[in-house]
Amino acid sequence: MSAKPDGNKGTDPDQGRKVLDNAPGAVWFRAGKTSRPRPQLSHERITATAVELLDRDGVRKLSMRRLAERLGAHATSLYWHVATKDDVLDLALDAVFAELDLPERHSASWQEDIEAFMTGLRSVLLRHPWAGALANSRPLMGPNALRCSEFAYTALTTGGFEGVHLSSAAATITHFVIGSASSEAVWQQRSDEVATRSAVDAHIRAHIDEYPTLAGHFPLLEEDDWDSHFHRGMRLLLAGLASPDAQERS
Amino acid sequence: MSAKPDGNKGTDPDQGRKVLDNAPGAVWFRAGKTSRPRPQLSHERITATAVELLDRDGVRKLSMRRLAERLGAHATSLYWHVATKDDVLDLALDAVFAELDLPERHSASWQEDIEAFMTGLRSVLLRHPWAGALANSRPLMGPNALRCSEFAYTALTTGGFEGVHLSSAAATITHFVIGSASSEAVWQQRSDEVATRSAVDAHIRAHIDEYPTLAGHFPLLEEDDWDSHFHRGMRLLLAGLASPDAQERS
DNA sequence: CTCGTTCTCCTACAGTGTTGGATTGCATCC
DNA sequence: GGATGCAATCCAACACTGTAGGAGAACGAG
Known part of the structure; x- marks a missing residue:
């Protein structure tokens, strides 16, 4: 019938299912009347x-x-x-947020909660390297993303943040985690492809007169110190949250 | 010859150019012998x-x-x-960074420099709403992006940052600016499409029992206070940079 | 004039998201 | 039992995508 070389794979699941269902003895594989083979x-x-x-x-x-x-x-x-492929991406992205398991009850110090939130979010974003960049191109409104936000919001609330300062602090935290995770993911998958790192180093050092400060400090990223890199940024943020300016002034 | 309805547009630039070049009097348009009509x-x-x-x-x-x-x-x-479409995107993205004009000589206080860097970068990213999300999905290695990094690095250097702390601080700053700009761009173009904001509000308030804290603070984003939102986050970051922890401890 | 270089164009391929209608499987009612 | 209706899947097709290979045009040099 179909002259098309449609079957790249030798396994045509639909035909296979049909044959099995109608073959003698297939009753045992059908697992009872109530099981519908359809809802795959x-x-x-x-x-x-x-x-x-x-x-x-x-x-x-x-x-x-x-x-x-x-x-x-x-x-x-x-x-x-x-409805569309974007829906699939939204669902997949929210599924990533579902993997972040947050403690039911908050701990004693809100800083610890925030720290757990940040490191946890980072680790699930690194487990799915595509997620970081995706999270920056669409609103995070899935139920699991909202659950994560809720956790951060309540933690910051016990930290004394209110109103506009609360949402600003939460947004700043999220931007840092997502940004650092996605840039780490980008660099790691680029370094897998070819020896990009050395090429980049050479390129910067070639124009060392244009970027003198950068040229001196760039190879630091060569070492696999992404973790401590992230933790330094996180401590910087926590220090900013601890400063009185963050909550008082308009 | 070509039965295809190939010409959607009535203007075929190639034919038009040929005719003009060979038409009498076209010498005046050719602007001298040395000008080649080719390199368009x-x-x-x-x-x-x-x-x-x-x-x-x-x-x-x-x-x-x-x-x-x-x-x-x-x-x-x-x-x-x-070579590829990605090259075009890389070029376009770097062209955006080129629009950020930074002062030749740094000002007296390095905090002012950093503030100028952040607000300037934010404004060019908002002028090209596609740039933020793009910047998160690829390494920023164009000459103009490097020039911007160089500016931030030198400013932070005069601020007393060195080695790993320098790059961590710079990365944290960049992640915040890019993240906040891209999320602002996403929300603004979504609110253009339909009345998404009210739909989101309704959705959150419908599950107010799951996100109590979030539900109380979310409509703040409805107001057009994106600017002050950004400035609060920036002050938070600057406070973190000013804290002694940022430069001392490992 | 011919030759080689530089740049543009044509043809073509495999693959993309998405639509409208035909088709199948199942549950339910007569 | 057969007919109806619904849910879910499939089929064929459309307009469009990034990109490769090679043909062809314009030019300068010899």
């Missing part, structure tokens, strides 16, 4: 598979067709559960 | 036009064909000057 696609499965593919191949290689193929379905079937 | 495409023109299109239609609508059409050329001609 669901919000959860789509989200989970999208995260899996994003982790493996990055955000540019994620297409509806690949996602559908991985799910054993066809691309257009996704559009029954999802 | 150049690095600078490509970059400038890309920025223009990005400003107008956003990053998703920028395609090589549209860019080429705007330049009066064909898409594949771009690939002589540019």
Whole structure:
């Protein structure tokens, strides 16, 4: 029938299912009357598979067709559960925020809470290197992202922040974590490709007269001190939060 | 010959140029023997036009064909000057950094320099709303971006920062500016589309039991206080930079 | 004039997001 | 049982994308 060399993969899941269901003895595999073989696609499965593919191949290689193929379905079937590809990305991004498990009850010091929030958020963003850049290009309004924000807001509230100062402090914290995580992710996947680091170093040192200060301090990023790099920035932020200016003046 | 309805636009720039060049009296338009009518495409023109299109239609609508059409050329001609579309984006992004004009000589107080750097960078990023998100998804290694970094580095150096603390402070500053600018850009272009803000408010207030603190403080972003929002975060950062912890401890 | 260089164009390919309608599977009611 | 209705999937197609290979035009040099 279909002359197209459609089947790249030898496994056609649909046909396979049909044959199995109608074969003699297949009753035992059907697991009872009430089990419908149909609902293979669901919000959860789509989200989970999208995260899996994003982790493996990055955000540019994620297409509806690949996602559908991985799910054993066809691309257009996704559009029954999802309005557009952006929806998939939103779902996947929010699923990342779901991985950040925050303590039910806040600890004694709000600084510790904020620190736990920042390091935790950073680690889940590094676990999914595509997430950081994505979080900067769309509003974070998923339920899990809101839950994370709520945690930071309450922690800062017990720290004495109110009104506009509260939201400014929370935003500043989030921007730092997302920015540092995404830049770390970018640099690490670039250094995987080729010896980019040495090329960058050479380029900067070639124009050492234009960027004298930069040239002297840049190779520091070569060492794998991303962790301490992040912690220094975090302490800087916490020091700013501790200063009286942050809460008093307009 | 070509049955294809190829010519969507009535203006075929190539034919038009040919006719003009060979028409009688066209000498006056040719501006002398040495001027070649050929070099219409150049690095600078490509970059400038890309920025223009990005400003107008956003990053998703920028395609090589549209860019080429705007330049009066064909898409594949771009690939002589540019290896890939990412190159175009890199060039455009660096052109944005070029718009940030920094004082030749640093002012008396390094805090003022840093403040000027942050507000200036923010304003150019807001002038090109696509730039913020883009800056988070690729390394900033263009000459103009490096020049900006150099400025911040030297300012922080006179502020007493050295070695790892210097780069950490600079990175923290940059992450904040880029993050806040891109989130502002995202929210402003979303609020243009539909009445998203009220929808978001309603959604949060609907789950007010899950996000009690958030629900009370979120509508603050409805007011157009993005400027003061940014300035509060900036003061918070500057307070952190002023704290002794930032430079002393490891 | 020919040659080589530089730049632009044509053709083409594989792949993209997304739409409208046809088709299947299932539950329910007559 | 058969018919109806709904939910979910599939099929075919469209306009469009980034990009490769090579042909072709304009130019300067020999």
